[in-house]
Amino acid sequence: MLKSAGRYFMFLGSLFKNRESFKTYISLFFDESVKVGTNSIFLIATVSVFMGAVTTIQTAFNLVSPLIPKYVIAIVVRDMVLLELSPTIIAIIFAGKVGSNIAGELGTMRITEQIDALEVMGINSSSYLVLPKVLATLFMFPALVATSAFLSILGGYLAVSFTDVITPAEYTQGIRYQLNEFMVIFAMIKAVTFAFLVSTISSFMGYYTKGGALEVGQASTSAVTNSVIFILLADYLLAQLLAEYLISF
Amino acid sequence: MIELDNIQKSFGEVTILKGIDATFKPGLVNMIIGASGTGKSVLLKCMVGLEQPTVGSVMYNQRNFSHSTRKEQIEIRKDIGMLFQGAALFDSKTVEENVRFPLDILTNLPLDEKLDKVNQVLDRVGLTDTNYKMPSELSGGMKKRVGIARAIVNNSKYLFCDEPNSGLDPQTSITIDNLIKEITQEYDITTIVVSHDMNSVMEIGDYIMFMHQGLKLWEGSSDQILDSEVDEFNDFVFANNLMRSLKKLKK
Numbered sequence: 001m002l003k004s005a006g007r008y009f010m011f012l013g014s015l016f017k018n019r020e021s022f023k024t025y026i027s028l029f030f031d032e033s034v035k036v037g038t039n040s041i042f043l044i045a046t047v048s049v050f051m052g053a054v055t056t057i058q059t060a061f062n063l064v065s066p067l068i069p070k071y072v073i074a075i076v077v078r079d080m081v082l083l084e085l086s087p088t089i090i091a092i093i094f095a096g097k098v099g100s101n102i103a104g105e106l107g108t109m110r111i112t113e114q115i116d117a118l119e120v121m122g123i124n125s126s127s128y129l130v131l132p133k134v135l136a137t138l139f140m141f142p143a144l145v146a147t148s149a150f151l152s153i154l155g156g157y158l159a160v161s162f163t164d165v166i167t168p169a170e171y172t173q174g175i176r177y178q179l180n181e182f183m184v185i186f187a188m189i190k191a192v193t194f195a196f197l198v199s200t201i202s203s204f205m206g207y208y209t210k211g212g213a214l215e216v217g218q219a220s221t222s223a224v225t226n227s228v229i230f231i232l233l234a235d236y237l238l239a240q241l242l243a244e245y246l247i248s249f
Numbered sequence: 250m251i252e253l254d255n256i257q258k259s260f261g262e263v264t265i266l267k268g269i270d271a272t273f274k275p276g277l278v279n280m281i282i283g284a285s286g287t288g289k290s291v292l293l294k295c296m297v298g299l300e301q302p303t304v305g306s307v308m309y310n311q312r313n314f315s316h317s318t319r320k321e322q323i324e325i326r327k328d329i330g331m332l333f334q335g336a337a338l339f340d341s342k343t344v345e346e347n348v349r350f351p352l353d354i355l356t357n358l359p360l361d362e363k364l365d366k367v368n369q370v371l372d373r374v375g376l377t378d379t380n381y382k383m384p385s386e387l388s389g390g391m392k393k394r395v396g397i398a399r400a401i402v403n404n405s406k407y408l409f410c411d412e413p414n415s416g417l418d419p420q421t422s423i424t425i426d427n428l429i430k431e432i433t434q435e436y437d438i439t440t441i442v443v444s445h446d447m448n449s450v451m452e453i454g455d456y457i458m459f460m461h462q463g464l465k466l467w468e469g470s471s472d473q474i475l476d477s478e479v480d481e482f483n484d485f486v487f488a489n490n491l492m493r494s495l496k497k498l499k500k
């Protein structure tokens with residue numbers, strides 16, 4: 001365990017050693033960004049709309065009290081989406097989709113000696129292959145989280161339009177009610193953290209694959225498992241930090 | 250010319266290579282043969298720098314490759330081409346992009362000059378008009394050809410091949426073997442081929458080195474094989490019916 005942690009940090013270090021020219025990375029970065037986005041956008045969009053709709057309806061059914069104004073339901077939905085659902089749930093889905101992709105791709109390159117082929121040409125393969133993936137994920141995932149938050153809130157709006165738990169007007173009022181900007185910043189902090197975890201852990205698992213096709217499959221699976229564990233761990237730590245930060249105000 | 254000076258390699262407690270000296274000359278197909286698990290691939294990896302030898306050094310034309318700075322290594326690497334066992338083509342790139350790749354990385358040539366070179370080597374390996382195919386659309390033999398083209402496109406002086414005809418039918422094997430031989434002579438390349446196929450050895454081997462459990466037990470030309478006195482080598486060579494008949498014939 002400690003040994004893998006050490007190897008993981010050495011791996012991170014190797015991404016920045018003996019890099020290729022800046023120009024090489026630019027085109028790789030764009031290719032990877034497109035791949036990351038197109039790979040996950042459909043799934044993330046679908047999940048987000050439903051997540052928002054379901055959260056809204058369930059909150060509405062649980063908050064039936066004449067003392068609480070209806071628009072509070074929308075506030076609860078908004079805060080849940082921004083603080084937890086969009087960054088964390090989407091990160092877990094992202095790990096399953098993009099993380100396993102990254103590990104599978106690098107694992108296949110390893111066992112078919114494509115990584116050796118790069119090394120023989122004098123390329124630092126970890127930096128050449130992994131750095132663009134990490135940067136593309138850091139760049140794309142916050143955008144995906146923002147999209148997801150928007151779509152979740154839209155999903156909630158659709159839900160209230162089709163049912164009569166609260167009126168769309170009350171819903172919109174709640175969504176707009178005293179939005180704390182820090183929550184948006186905090187969602188982005190989470191997004192960047194999770195993006196870093198998913199991309200580096202999955203790359204690490206794929207890059208050091210040994211054996212054959214079976215091991216590539218295993219690398220993909222453990223990329224997802226480990227990413228999810230560390231996402232949740234980081235989520236917990238960040239939530240605690242946030243709580244302390246909010247109290248200090 | 251490549252010289253090996255007392256190459257030893259251990260993984261943890263296990264010693265795989267136990268001190269190997271050899272000289273590989275340009276314009277010749279130098280073959281490293283031996284049973285499975287004797288460390289042929291490990292030796293090849295030490296030579297191209299995918300593994301660092303525990304003891305000893307690899308010299309490329311008197312330049313020490315194993316003990317040099319990264320910058321010096323990269324200079325030497327520009328002259329190295331390698332054909333991998335499964336060809337190791339980049340599967341998200343077309344044939345043309347695969348072959349162009351070393352030029353993109355190692356040179357600053359303008360695009361049209363690169364494409365000229367790519368087409369030239371693709372012609373040379375007998376693959377005209379496959380530029381836009383993806384590796385997944387190629388047969389095993391064609392992949393090997395693309396692999397060879399990629400290995401020599403940057404005018405490599407040294408060509409390494411790890412089991413170039415594994416997974417190929419006998420006829421395709423022979424054409425690939427012959428291609429390697431022709432290219433070696435045409436461009437005066439120092440070629441090193443790892444194999445356990447006695448057919449290839451007899452067909453194209455100029456210098457042959459036999460490895461057994463991490464040691465070099467025999468070296469010589471293909472004509473000298475039938476006269477060898479080394480038991481382990483004879484066991485390896487004459488495991489093959491054809492080779493046994495050949496020996497009887499010679500007697």
Ligand SMILES: Nc1ncnc2c1ncn2[C@@H]1O[C@H](COP(=O)(O)OP(=O)(O)OP(=O)(O)O)[C@@H](O)[C@H]1O
Pocket residue numbers: 260265283284285286287288289290291292445
């Ligand atoms: N990275 C490594 N770590 C530990 N042991 C290794 C490593 N690479 C190779 N070995 C061991 O070294 C020995 C020699 O392996 P090598 O692949 O060189 O054999 P080979 O002669 O090429 O055999 P084959 O003809 O089957 O390809 C094997 O026992 C293998 O398990």
Ligand SMILES: [Mg+2]
Pocket residue numbers: 289290291
């Ligand atoms: Mg081998």
